[in-house]
Amino acid sequence: xxxxxxxxxxxxxxxxxxxxxxxxxxxxxxxxxxxxxxxxxxxxxxxxxxxxxxxxxxxxxxxxxxxxxxxxxxxxxxxxxxxxxxxxxxxxxxxxxxxxxxxxxxxxxxxxxxxxxxxxxxxxxxxxxxxxxxxxxxxxxxxxxxxxxxxxxxxxxxxxxxxxxxxxxxxxxxxxxxxxx
Amino acid sequence: xxxxxxxxxxxxxxxxxxxxxxxxxxxxxxxxxxxxxxxxxxxxxxxxxxxxxxxxxxxxxxxxxxxxxxxxxxxxxxxxxxxxxxxxxxxxxxxxxxxxxxxxxxxxxxxxxxxxxxxxxxxxxxxxxxxxxxxxxxxxxxxxxxxxxxxxxxx
Numbered sequence: 367x368x369x370x371x372x373x374x375x376x377x378x379x380x381x382x383x384x385x386x387x388x389x390x391x392x393x394x395x396x397x398x399x400x401x402x403x404x405x406x407x408x409x410x411x412x413x414x415x416x417x418x419x420x421x422x423x424x425x426x427x428x429x430x431x432x433x434x435x436x437x438x439x440x441x442x443x444x445x446x447x448x449x450x451x452x453x454x455x456x457x458x459x460x461x462x463x464x465x466x467x468x469x470x471x472x473x474x475x476x477x478x479x480x481x482x483x484x485x486x487x488x489x490x491x492x493x494x495x496x497x498x499x500x501x502x503x504x505x506x507x508x509x510x511x512x513x514x515x516x517x518x519x520x521x522x523x524x525x526x527x528x529x530x531x532x533x534x535x536x537x538x539x540x541x542x543x544x545x546x547x
Numbered sequence: 548x549x550x551x552x553x554x555x556x557x558x559x560x561x562x563x564x565x566x567x568x569x570x571x572x573x574x575x576x577x578x579x580x581x582x583x584x585x586x587x588x589x590x591x592x593x594x595x596x597x598x599x600x601x602x603x604x605x606x607x608x609x610x611x612x613x614x615x616x617x618x619x620x621x622x623x624x625x626x627x628x629x630x631x632x633x634x635x636x637x638x639x640x641x642x643x644x645x646x647x648x649x650x651x652x653x654x655x656x657x658x659x660x661x662x663x664x665x666x667x668x669x670x671x672x673x674x675x676x677x678x679x680x681x682x683x684x685x686x687x688x689x690x691x692x693x694x695x696x697x698x699x700x701x702x
Contacts, residue, residue: 392660392690392691393642393647412642412643412662413660413662413687413690413694415690415691429690430687430688430689430690430694432626432627432688433687433688433694433696435696438589438590438591439591439592439593439594440588440589440590442593452626453623456626456688457688457690
């Protein structure tokens with residue numbers, strides 16, 4: 367699967383034949399939100415890499431787990447050291463396809479995005495609605511989806527089980543610009 | 548007032564009361580202290596990059612070279628650490644009101660993307676492309692470029 371992901375990323379990067387179809391951002395935004403009776407936890411990542419191909423609809427997203435910024439330093443520490451084990455799994459990746467990308471215009475801005483999210487060494491198929499805003503030099507993808515903590519083999523100690531939601535909401539906003547070498 | 552056997556008895560009673568009061572007071576003190584410590588720990592501040600000593604000092608290109616040679620080993624060495632990187636400014640931009648400085652010493656593929664702290668905005672405005680600069684920040688890893696966050700400019 368790792369090989370497949372790299373193949374997608376490489377094919378998106380290297381095939382210079384139709385470079386005008388490639389769009390990229392290195393400052394994409396991904397956040398997650400956990401709501402529980404005890405506390406709300408939010409973390410933001412403004413350094414997300416995303417590359418998309420407008421002719422095939424393929425998209426490859428990569429982010430660093432350590433780039434998630436929490437309000438509380440202690441939460442950030444626990445997140446990286448104990449829950450997602452960033453020293454072992456420093457990145458999360460998503461590779462997939464935006465369906466019917468060619469039919470997107472000013473009126474019709476919603477479509478489906480399907481792909482595989484890899485996090486903490488575990489893979490899970492994700493399918494969600496994505497809102498697409500196309501302008502002359504930008505393609506903005508916005509959306510959110512929910513993931514179950516249990517699906518990614520993330521162990522939450524029982525003492526804080528009530529502080530962290532079983533289902534986490536992930537939001538994204540990716541401002542892609544035309545790719546130029 | 549405490550003369551006579553009756554007074555002595557009263558004194559004993561008081562003493563007993565005094566002891567249990569002390570125990571209760573100590574118990575409460577321990578609880579309050581425990582609470583204070585856990586509140587402090589819970590609210591412990593983020594690493595102050597400006598005041599922190601850099602764990603590693605190196606040039607932009609040598610950091611990129613190390614990542615390109617062996618990403619896993621290099622990531623374990625630098626990520627999460629405060630590092631000081633010297634390099635040439637390729638680009639200066641802003642993201643959500645904060646400066647983003649890209650360092651590149653000529654590598655065609657990778658740069659170092661430094662996301663600056665809000666406190667650095669005024670200084671960032673005075674910088675020019677091509678200028679050599681020292682940036683201290685926390686390394687979070689490598690995607691197509693090395694990413695650094697909470698960065699400050701070091702004179």
